[in-house]
Amino acid sequence: INELLEQILKRLRPIADKQKVELVLESFRPVSADVDEVKITLAFTNLIENAIKYNKEDGWVHVSLNADHQYFYLKVEDSGIGIPEDSLGHIYERFYRVDKSHSREIGGTGLGLAITRNAVLMHRGAIKVFSTEGEGTIFNVRIPLNYIS
Numbered sequence: 001i002n003e004l005l006e007q008i009l010k011r012l013r014p015i016a017d018k019q020k021v022e023l024v025l026e027s028f029r030p031v032s033a034d035v036d037e038v039k040i041t042l043a044f045t046n047l048i049e050n051a052i053k054y055n056k057e058d059g060w061v062h063v064s065l066n067a068d069h070q071y072f073y074l075k076v077e078d079s080g081i082g083i084p085e086d087s088l089g090h091i092y093e094r095f096y097r098v099d100k101s102h103s104r105e106i107g108g109t110g111l112g113l114a115i116t117r118n119a120v121l122m123h124r125g126a127i128k129v130f131s132t133e134g135e136g137t138i139f140n141v142r143i144p145l146n147y148i149s
Contacts, residue, residue: 043119046112051078
């Protein structure tokens with residue numbers, strides 16, 4: 001999982017640099033897990049890319065990876081624009097966009113978080129979001145080290 005995250009960050013770093021967003025990965029230990037690499041890569045890319053895209057200049061995105069004997073934990077925390085409280089219940093819906101006025105400049109389909117949530121659930125995992133409008137967002141993902149599809 002560590003290498004997978006390093007590859008994702010390497011791919012997204014040019015976007016972060018262009019937007020003047022600091023991108024940091026913190027791994028607490030080597031993590032090996034039985035996952036569908038394509039789906040998990042897509043899910044984690046969506047979370048981290050959103051944290052970069054919906055950020056402010058001179059902002060930051062911290063990605064941390066940890067594990068215990070049963071699960072691994074991914075935390076994506078940002079200093080971005082945050083998600084309004086009344087939108088939090090809808091962010092995993094297909095085609096839902098919090099800020100329709102910026103959809104042209106930011107791009108995307110509104111499918112990213114729906115895909116992310118489905119990939120996490122497919123791995124018998126859980127995803128939680130905490131957000132304060134104007135301050136930033138935290139996504140916590142928990143996935144079993146071994147899952148049976």
